[in-house]
Amino acid sequence: MIKIAFFDAKNYDKEVFNKHNKDYNYEITYFESKLNSETAHLTKGFDVVCIFVNDKADAETLKILEENGVKVLALRCAGFNNVDVENRGKLKVVRVPQYSPYAVAEHAVGLLLCINRKLYKSYQRTRKYNFSLDGLLGFDIHGKTVGVIGTGRIGKAFINIMKGFGTNIIAYDMYKDENFQKEAGFEYVDLDTLYKNADIISLHCPLTKETERMINKDSISKMKDGVMIINCSRGKLINTDDLVEKLSEGKIGGVGLDVYEDEEEFFLRDMSNSYVRDKNLSILLSMPNVFITSHQAFFTREALNKIASDTLENIKEEFETGTCANEL
Ligand code: NAI
Numbered sequence: 602m603i604k605i606a607f608f609d610a611k612n613y614d615k616e617v618f619n620k621h622n623k624d625y626n627y628e629i630t631y632f633e634s635k636l637n638s639e640t641a642h643l644t645k646g647f648d649v650v651c652i653f654v655n656d657k658a659d660a661e662t663l664k665i666l667e668e669n670g671v672k673v674l675a676l677r678c679a680g681f682n683n684v685d686v687e688n689r690g691k692l693k694v695v696r697v698p699q700y701s702p703y704a705v706a707e708h709a710v711g712l713l714l715c716i717n718r719k720l721y722k723s724y725q726r727t728r729k730y731n732f733s734l735d736g737l738l739g740f741d742i743h744g745k746t747v748g749v750i751g752t753g754r755i756g757k758a759f760i761n762i763m764k765g766f767g768t769n770i771i772a773y774d775m776y777k778d779e780n781f782q783k784e785a786g787f788e789y790v791d792l793d794t795l796y797k798n799a800d801i802i803s804l805h806c807p808l809t810k811e812t813e814r815m816i817n818k819d820s821i822s823k824m825k826d827g828v829m830i831i832n833c834s835r836g837k838l839i840n841t842d843d844l845v846e847k848l849s850e851g852k853i854g855g856v857g858l859d860v861y862e863d864e865e866e867f868f869l870r871d872m873s874n875s876y877v878r879d880k881n882l883s884i885l886l887s888m889p890n891v892f893i894t895s896h897q898a899f900f901t902r903e904a905l906n907k908i909a910s911d912t913l914e915n916i917k918e919e920f921e922t923g924t925c926a927n928e929l
Contacts, residue, residue, distance in 0.1 A: 603920060605629045605675075606647040608636040608656050611869070613905065614677075621909040625917060635865070641665035649673045649916055654680060654896065655865045660688035667692055673919050677912045678899070680835060682808040686929055694929040695915040699754055701904035706758035708898035709803050709833040712857030716829060716892050717742065743767040748799025750792075750815075751806030751834065752778055759803055760785050771795055774806070796823035801831065808835035818843040827854035833898040836860040841881045848888055855890040859898045868895040 607618065610631035622629060630647070634640045636656035642665065644650050650671050652658060658666075658674060666674065667690050676684065676696035684694060715721055718739040726733070747763050749756050749772040757778075760770050770787035773795050782789060792815075795802070802824065806812050816830065817840040830853060832839055841862040847853050861868065863879055885891045899908075911927070918925040 603627045603649060603916065604647045605649040605651055605916070606644045606671075607631045607651045608634065608640070609653045609869070617905045617909045618913070621906070621913055625913045627913065627916065636662060638662045638665065641669070644671050645669045647671055648920075649675055651675045651677055651912060652683075654678050654683060655868065656683060657865075658684040660685045663688050663690065663692060673916060675912050675916055677908050680807055681929060682835060682837075684929075689929075693919050693925070695912075695919060695925050695927045696929060697908050697911040697915070698927055700899070700907040700911065701901055702754035702758040704901040704904040705755045705805075705833050705898040706762055708859060708894070709755075709759055709805075709831050709857070710762050712831050712833070712859065712892060712894065713742070713801060713803070713829065716855035716857050716890065721892055722889075742801070745769070745800040746771060746798050748772070748795040748802040749787075750774075750795065750802065750804050752781065752789075753805065755833075756803075756805035757781055757785070759805060760787060768801075771798060775811070792820070793823060796820055797825070799828065800825060801829045803831040804834045804838050806834060806838070808837050813837050814840040814843075816840065816844065818846065821847045821852060824852075826852060829853075829855040829857070831857040833857075833859040836862040836864050841885075845881055845884050848885075848891065853890070856885070856888075856892070858885070858891070858893045860896055861885075861893065864896060 605627050607629050610633055615631055618629060632643060636650065636652050636658060638659065638661040641662045644666055650666055663685060672693060674692050674694045679696060679698050681696055686694065719737045723737060743766055745768050747768045747770050749760055749770060752772050752774045763770060764785060771790045772787055773790060773792050777789050815838055821843060839862060861882060867879060867882065886893060915925050915927050
């Protein structure tokens with residue numbers, strides 16, 4: 602029987618993976634801890650290690666996995682920036698490239714609406730019987746220019762929704778999809794043009810060497826005053842020191858983050874009773890025009906089910922055929 606060590610396991614993971622595992626009968630051991638070089642020793646005797654976005658499969662960890670006899674590293678997510686792919690050795694690394702682009706795109710729109718119309722403030726107020734509108738002024742999204750960075754599956758879903766709002770879309774991607782461009786009706790531009798013209802900027806590209814900290818002092822300086830920045834991709838796309846600085850100068854109108862540069866220690870965990878704090882995160886949380894969710898964009902019923910079924914199927918394919926369509 603194939604044995605799976607499942608890291609960073611939450612109750613909702615266990616529920617959905619146990620349900621889908623009835624079709625596979627793997628032996629799954631759930632670990633609450635994240636995978637890293639310190640916890641990698643737990644993988645001894647397992648065939649597969651299953652990880653999520655904040656587990657760290659660096660070269661040292663991968664080496665331990667290989668020494669422990671692990672054959673497959675199964676990512677139950679799309680992004681793989683947390684895996685040192687160059688140093689995977691003989692380990693097969695599989696992922697779930699697509700589970701629900703709609704889940705993430707819809708969440709990005711949710712963040713945008715929430716910041717623009719200050720819904721989080723309204724909620725706090727009306728609960729206290731404060732029905733005043735002072736400080737809640739937003740703007741019509743209709744007619745605004747939206748800059749989308751990354752027009753892959755999620756970027757496309759986001760563009761389709763934003764078209765429905767009556768916005769003018771401009772986009773940047775290293776690899777243009779001209780068929781989709783014609784079909785959806787938007788313009789590909791270079792990054793500087795996007796920064797200069799967009800009222801709202803949403804990040805949907807992967808974290809790579811080229812995109813790491815692409816949103817920084819310089820790029821923000823090129824943006825419109827009052828720009829809204831949405832990041833549902835990866836925290837390290839933004840230089841947080843620079844973001845905080847530019848927010849403090851009043852340059853940025855609003856920020857919606859589902860991911861954060863140093864989220865590993867905090868996101869997806871209840872830290873409310875802990876004294877551990879992150880300075881930038883605390884500053885951002887205290888800003889009136891910043892709204893943060895905890896890497897929740899993927900978190901829909903449909904996405905969770907697809908993640909579980911595809912992860913288990915990837916493992917089956919690897920063990921039955923020695924390869925898999927979703928292998929890196
Ligand atoms: P995808 O692979 O379908 O699309 C990524 C797009 O980015 C591609 O069109 C690619 O050409 C483009 N790209 C690559 N390098 C670029 C660069 N330097 N500049 C501009 N564009 C570039 O990926 P998908 O499914 O759309 O996901 C995008 C990202 O969203 C993932 O890499 C992941 O980091 C993030 N994500 C976040 C989730 C969350 O819960 N917050 C859940 C799922 C994904």
